Amino acid sequence: MAGAASPSRYDxxxxxxxxxxxxxxxxxxxxxxxxxxxxxxxxxxxxxxxREFAPGFRxxxxxxxxxxxxxxxxxxxxxxxxxLEWAAQGMSTTALVxxxxxxxxxxxxxxxxxxxxxxxxxxxxxxxxxxxxxAALAPIFARTPPRLGTTDWADRWSMLKIGWQIxxxxxxxxxxxxxxxxxxxFDLLEENFESAALKGALGFDAVLGAxxxxxxxxTVLTLLYRLAAESAAGTPGLSQPKGGxxxxxxxxxxAARAAGATIRTGTPVATIRxxxxxxxxxxxxxxxxxxxxxxxxxxxxKTTFLRLLGPKHLDTGFVRRVNHIRxxxxxxxxxxxxxxxxxxxxxxxxxLRGRLLLAPSLQYIEHAYNHAKYGExxxxxxxxxxxxTLNDPALAPPGQHVLSAIVQYVPYALKExxxxxxxxxxxxxxxxxxxxxxxxxxxxxSAELLTPVDLEKExxxxxxxxxxxxxxxxxxxxxxxxxxxxxxxTPLEGLFLxxxxxxxxxxxxxxxxxxxxxxxxxxxxxxx
Amino acid sequence: xxxxxxxxxxxxxxxxxxHERTRAxxxxxxxxxxxxxxxxxxxxxxxxxxxxxxxxxxLYDLTPMVKYRVAGADALPYLNRLVTRDIAxxxxxxVAYCAWCNDAGHLIDDGTIFRLGxxxxxxxxxxxxxxxxxxxxxxxNVEISEVTEQIAALxxxxxxxxAVLKAAGLTGVDALKPFDxxxxxxGGHRVTVSRTGFTGDLGYEVWMEPEAAGAIWDAxxxxxxxxxxxxxxxxxxxxxxxxxxxxxxxxxFVSAEHTIRTGRxxxxxxxxxxxxxxFNKGHFTGRRALLNEQARGAQxxxxxxxxxxxxxxxxxxxxxxxxGRREIGAVTSAIWSPTCKRNIALAIVNAxxxxxxxxVWAEIYLNRELxxxxxxxxxxxxxxxxxxxxxxxxxPPGEF
Numbered sequence: 001m002a003g004a005a006s007p008s009r010y011d012x013x014x015x016x017x018x019x020x021x022x023x024x025x026x027x028x029x030x031x032x033x034x035x036x037x038x039x040x041x042x043x044x045x046x047x048x049x050x051r052e053f054a055p056g057f058r059x060x061x062x063x064x065x066x067x068x069x070x071x072x073x074x075x076x077x078x079x080x081x082x083x084l085e086w087a088a089q090g091m092s093t094t095a096l097v098x099x100x101x102x103x104x105x106x107x108x109x110x111x112x113x114x115x116x117x118x119x120x121x122x123x124x125x126x127x128x129x130x131x132x133x134x135a136a137l138a139p140i141f142a143r144t145p146p147r148l149g150t151t152d153w154a155d156r157w158s159m160l161k162i163g164w165q166i167x168x169x170x171x172x173x174x175x176x177x178x179x180x181x182x183x184x185x186f187d188l189l190e191e192n193f194e195s196a197a198l199k200g201a202l203g204f205d206a207v208l209g210a211x212x213x214x215x216x217x218x219t220v221l222t223l224l225y226r227l228a229a230e231s232a233a234g235t236p237g238l239s240q241p242k243g244g245x246x247x248x249x250x251x252x253x254x255a256a257r258a259a260g261a262t263i264r265t266g267t268p269v270a271t272i273r274x275x276x277x278x279x280x281x282x283x284x285x286x287x288x289x290x291x292x293x294x295x296x297x298x299x300x301x302k303t304t305f306l307r308l309l310g311p312k313h314l315d316t317g318f319v320r321r322v323n324h325i326r327x328x329x330x331x332x333x334x335x336x337x338x339x340x341x342x343x344x345x346x347x348x349x350x351x352l353r354g355r356l357l358l359a360p361s362l363q364y365i366e367h368a369y370n371h372a373k374y375g376e377x378x379x380x381x382x383x384x385x386x387x388x389t390l391n392d393p394a395l396a397p398p399g400q401h402v403l404s405a406i407v408q409y410v411p412y413a414l415k416e417x418x419x420x421x422x423x424x425x426x427x428x429x430x431x432x433x434x435x436x437x438x439x440x441x442x443x444x445x446s447a448e449l450l451t452p453v454d455l456e457k458e459x460x461x462x463x464x465x466x467x468x469x470x471x472x473x474x475x476x477x478x479x480x481x482x483x484x485x486x487x488x489x490t491p492l493e494g495l496f497l498x499x500x501x502x503x504x505x506x507x508x509x510x511x512x513x514x515x516x517x518x519x520x521x522x523x524x525x526x527x528x
Numbered sequence: 529x530x531x532x533x534x535x536x537x538x539x540x541x542x543x544x545x546x547h548e549r550t551r552a553x554x555x556x557x558x559x560x561x562x563x564x565x566x567x568x569x570x571x572x573x574x575x576x577x578x579x580x581x582x583x584x585x586x587l588y589d590l591t592p593m594v595k596y597r598v599a600g601a602d603a604l605p606y607l608n609r610l611v612t613r614d615i616a617x618x619x620x621x622x623v624a625y626c627a628w629c630n631d632a633g634h635l636i637d638d639g640t641i642f643r644l645g646x647x648x649x650x651x652x653x654x655x656x657x658x659x660x661x662x663x664x665x666x667x668x669n670v671e672i673s674e675v676t677e678q679i680a681a682l683x684x685x686x687x688x689x690x691a692v693l694k695a696a697g698l699t700g701v702d703a704l705k706p707f708d709x710x711x712x713x714x715g716g717h718r719v720t721v722s723r724t725g726f727t728g729d730l731g732y733e734v735w736m737e738p739e740a741a742g743a744i745w746d747a748x749x750x751x752x753x754x755x756x757x758x759x760x761x762x763x764x765x766x767x768x769x770x771x772x773x774x775x776x777x778x779x780x781f782v783s784a785e786h787t788i789r790t791g792r793x794x795x796x797x798x799x800x801x802x803x804x805x806x807f808n809k810g811h812f813t814g815r816r817a818l819l820n821e822q823a824r825g826a827q828x829x830x831x832x833x834x835x836x837x838x839x840x841x842x843x844x845x846x847x848x849x850x851x852g853r854r855e856i857g858a859v860t861s862a863i864w865s866p867t868c869k870r871n872i873a874l875a876i877v878n879a880x881x882x883x884x885x886x887x888v889w890a891e892i893y894l895n896r897e898l899x900x901x902x903x904x905x906x907x908x909x910x911x912x913x914x915x916x917x918x919x920x921x922x923x924p925p926g927e928f
Contacts, residue, residue: 277811311667312609315631315813320663484631491631491816 010036012520013282013292015269015308016499018046018459019069021298022252022263023513024498026077028296029259031521036290037253037261038282040268040460043246044253046298047459047466048508050246054446056397057337060245061450062459062466064386064404065091065355068509069248070142071234082254084241087392091238092354094347095201096385096436101346103197115195122192133177134227136165141232141504141511144487144519145478185219186362196361204359204382208408209506211330211470213369214362218473225471229509238355240391245508252510272297272309272495279309279494294520298499298513300461300468301325301481309492318491321482325501326475329452329464330372332410334429336403337396337446342387342437353390358383358436368409375415377425380432382408400445405429412452412463422449467506468499477503488516496520541566544591545680545741553759560762563656563676565592568761575866577764581727582867584756585689587748588765590681590733591741596651596661600670603647610664611641612796612818614809618643621709623722627796627804629814633821634784634793636660637777638801640724642709650675654777660785664813680741684748685731685768687917688755690925693721693732696751701732702924715740715747726765728772730919755928770861771868773832773912775799780830780860780874795821798876799830800912828857829882832912833873835890836905840864841873844890848881850904852891856881859890865914872914873907884909 012028014021017039029035043049047062074084095103104113106127115123139161146158166174180188185206189199203214206223213219230237241247253263267288272295273281281291297304301322305311311319344352359365359382368378389401396402407429414421426449434441452464461468469475478486481501488496498516500506533539542565544550550568558570567589571577580586598607607615611626618624620643627638639653651661661672684693693701698712704723712719717740725731736744749757769776777783784793795818796805805818835841846857857877865872873890881888886909894901919926 277816306667312605313811315816316610316660316664317631317813319666323663323666 009281009291009293010034011292012036012294012296013038013290014296014298014498015272015282015304016040016046016298017044017249017253017263017265018298018499019048019249019252019508019510020499020513020516021046021296022249022256023073023077023510024296024298024517025261025263026252026256026259027514027517028520029256029261030077031517033520035256035261036292037256037263038267038269038284038290039263039265042266044263044265045246045249047455047461048245048249050244050395053335053448054337057335057400057402057446058244058395059335059402059404060388061333061335062455063245063508064240064388064406066239066241066245066248066508067235067237068229068233068507068511069235070232070509070511073510073514074235077252077255079248079251079255082251082258084248084251085243086239087242087388088240088353090236091240092351093201093238094351094354094356095197095360096344096347096356096358097197097360098435100197102344102351103195103201104351105198105201115193115198119193119195119198123198126192129173129176130224130227131231132169132173133224134231136169136177137224137228138232139165140477141229141509142515144515145480145503147487148478148483180220181224182218183220184215184217185223186214186366188220189214189362196363200359200361200364201357203362203365204357204384207365207369208384208406209331209467210472211326211328212472213366215366216369221473221476222471225476225505226507229504229507232511233509240386240388242392244388244392244395248508269308272304274309274313274492277313277493279492282308294494294496296496296498296516296520298497300327300465300499301485301497301501302327302462303460304497304499304501305490309495313492315491318482318484321484325469325481326472327463327465327469328412329455329461329466330409330411331455331464331466332407332425332452333450333455334403334405334407334426335448335450336405336444338401338403338440339443339445340399341390341401342403342433342440342443344437352387354386356383356385358385358432372409372411375411375413377410377414377421377428379428381410381429383429383432384408385433403433405433410452412456414451418451418453422451425449425451466500468501471505476505480505488519544589545738546589546591546682546745549742549745550589550759558761562762563592563594563654567592568759570761570763571759574761574763574767577758577760578767578866580756580758580760581686581729581764581768583687584758585684585686585692585752586758586760586764587745588683588685588760590683591679591738592676593681594653594656595674595676595679596653596658597673597675598649598651598661598670599647600668601647602668602670603649606665606668606670607641607649607651608809609668609812610661612801612805612812612814614806615641616809620645623707623709623724625804627801629796629818630784631814631817632784632793633795633797633814633817635781635796635799635801636783636785638775642722644709644720655783657785678738680736680738682734682736682745682748683725683727683731684734685725685727685729687730687919687926687928688752688757689731691927692748692752692755692757695755696747704732705923706921715743717744719744726772726774727768728774728913728915728920729768729917730922730925767863767866770863770872770874771865771913771915773874773914775830775874776861794830794876797821797826798828826879826882828876828878830860831875831877831882831884831909832914833859833875833888833890833907834910835862835871835873835892835907837892837903838864838871839892839894839903839905840871841890841892841905841907844873844892846875846877846907847889847891847904850889850906852889852904856888868914870914874912877909882909884911
């Protein structure tokens with residue numbers, strides 16, 4: 001805690017102590033603002049936290065891998081000095097192939113072992129080209145998106161810069177980027193590769209966390225977006241903080257406190273206070289009122305506008321747009337406490353320490369998605385699996401292990417209801433895992449399954465969507481979350497957004513929090 | 529009603545509950561569609577019908593007017609967020625004319641709100657807009673239902689209208705002040721009467737169940753026989769409404785929800801409805817945009833014009849002088865006013881030419897036996913309404 005007595009009125013009150021809220025708080029506090037962070041849960045972290053899910057077993061209960069947070073941000077906030085250590089960096093990705101040998105993907109995009117010579121050759125070219133595209137798109141992440149249709153020179157300049165980045169690729173690459181930009185990832189990968197396992201693994205990243213199957217329009221763009229975010233981050237790929245994702249947020253909290261910010265946990269905000277048509281603080285669920293010149297919300301846009309602020313302070317058209325944000329999560333999270341490390345058939349120890357994908361073909365993913373469209377889950381869902389205890393044994397009792405998996409596609413509104421559905425889904429996933437890692441079921445000490453409804457409740461994310469809204473062409477950039485709030489400012493004077501619902505979106509990136517802080521700091525200190 | 533109706537493709541236009549009566553009186557068979565209903569444009573002769581509005585009593589079938597019921601605990605905060613006027617000031621059994629805007633502060637529609645109970649309101653509009661009303665209800669505990677078909681309505685307008693209603697047995701109707709609502713028995717049926725109208729004259733609107741429509745029409749016709757009552761169509765009403773300076777949607781403005789081209793939207797400030805905009809009542813949709821517009825100053829205004837000559841300036845473009853070089857606006861509604869004996873118009877005029885007393889020039893095209901002549905007529909920006917007789921406000925109304 002900062003030693004100074006809390007002021008009667010803060011420069012900024014930040015709603016939500018997830019990674020974006022904390023990045024925003026640290027950035028603002030370092031610029032000299034008096035900052036208060038209010039977190040509803042009893043610990044900071046939001047959906048990037050570590051918690052116990054079975055006695056003695058701890059897990060990153062939301063996101064379980066770090067690969068998008070910019071290296072520059074980690075340096076800027078001196079997170080290593082504030083206790084951030086790495087259990088693993090540059091983790092590999094391996095595609096599990098039921099009944100076949102696993103496919104190890106090179107890092108990043110060097111080679112893929114176990115495919116035909118033609119695929120190996122194409123893979124190198126494909127990865128290099130996608131990396132170039134990603135690098136061209138990367139600069140948009142650290143910027144406030146331009147508004148469309150304005151005469152403001154800053155908006156026009158910003159648009160020009162995006163255009164210039166793409167033009168700079170050269171004629172052949174630009175033509176190819178424009179050709180594939182609107183395609184679906186299924187067709188793109190079919191054009192390039194023979195191996196079903198390779199296509200499945202590459203296509204998986206295009207639809208992870210999205211309401212899309214590989215054949216959905218715009219999935220090349222979502223893949224490029226992920227690659228561009230990785231490129232913008234400039235870090236050594238997939239990483240696992242020591243102590244889980246919660247350790248990252250603990251370091252962010254320390255950085256924010258060191259800069260003078262105050263952080264209060266277990267203090268849910270009930271409403272945003274409005275006086276004379278501007279945000280002037282918040283009222284906690286306890287009834288306590290806190291004054292602030294500005295309120296910055298890292299909660300998702302629907303929660304911020306419809307619940308905390310309320311439509312009565314907003315225009316109908318704006319509320320209509322917020323109401324239409326697509327924010328139904330399609331991912332569940334599985335946590336297993338294991339007596340021993342799982343043994344996946346044919347998998348090397350080094351692969352097991354990395355990221356494992358169960359998406360053996362594009363058809364497999366598409367079929368899994370089909371069920372979700374109709375309120376069901378597939379008997380063969382896709383999985384992203386990590387065994388964090390191999391890199392960080394302290395997360396479980398000695399000799400025992402934790403398995404963490406993202407299960408996709410799991411509909412928020414399950415037709416049969418979650419009362420019955422939960423156990424059925426758990427059994428389905430355990431059977432699936434058993435088929436890849438014989439003996440795993442017998443070693444399960446305890447299991448926790450978080451459905452999208454559970455994720456919504458635990459992390460207070462509308463629809464349980466960890467990006468606070470689909471990352472899709474119509475919810476990118478200047479239309480994220482909605483026009484009128486896409487530059488972090490909102491229609492209500494004094495209220496800002498800084499969460500994953502804003503550009504550049506979700507994943508544990510922190511860029512939205514940082515961009516929002518810069519937008520707040522752009523206002524002259526004298527302005528009310 | 530709905531179960532006996534023919535399939536929509538066989539009968540694309542609905543008939544109002546007064547249709548049997550109006551069909552029987554229609555001499556020139558001039559019907560027009562209005563909000564999905566077939567309605568009378570002219571019964572016999574426009575001039576005769578118009579002069580009945582200003583000299584006797586007229587019946588006008590108002591049923592196609594779109595009506596919504598707004599009820600529930602949040603009905604008042606909901607309406608106050610919807611419209612620009614402060615509805616908190618509207619007492620039970622009173623009516624308020626009001627306007628509502630989109631986020632950009634551009635007019636979607638104007639209409640009337642009837643407060644029928646503590647938290648029971650009726651919103652009467654020209655256009656259907658359930659979609660906007662429902663989206664406006666997000667976050668409010670309010671029930672909104674369209675009740676257009678459940679309520680039949682007649683406008684009873686003209687200097688002898690109060691006397692006719694009294695003769696029909698509506699004792700105490702003369703005590704209604706403008707925008708009051710009262711409840712009466714008429715022809716053996718309960719009716720709601722509001723002292724409202726679209727003519728700018730003394731007049732009432734009578735609201736009833738559709739089943740009672742025929743009986744009430746007959747009772748009013750019988751009671752009004754000695755006071756020159758007659759049915760009127762939309763053309764006669766249009767002359768009266770221009771004299772009264774009232775706006776007509778899709779004529780004087782296009783709803784902001786319907787415009788396609790940029791710059792075709794109009795704000796209430798531009799349309800002379802500033803008096804309906806209450807910036808002090810709290811937030812309403814379009815408030816921030818309207819405050820910005822107010823700070824910038826209006827770029828154009830809807831004004832009344834008094835034009836030289838006797839040729840109505842239909843759709844005339846307006847210029848700074850008779851050379852016709854600098855265009856500064858256009859006429860939206862124009863008539864020769866039979867009562868004022870003036871050539872009048874409503875027009876949108878750019879700043880600064882919209883000030884009262886300014887002179888502008890209207891380019892009027894005249895078709896003389898298929899030969900077009902162009903005439904530049906001097907016009908002056910004048911106060912609206914053009915015609916506003918004392919009798920429209922007098923309570924109790926005079927015995928005419």
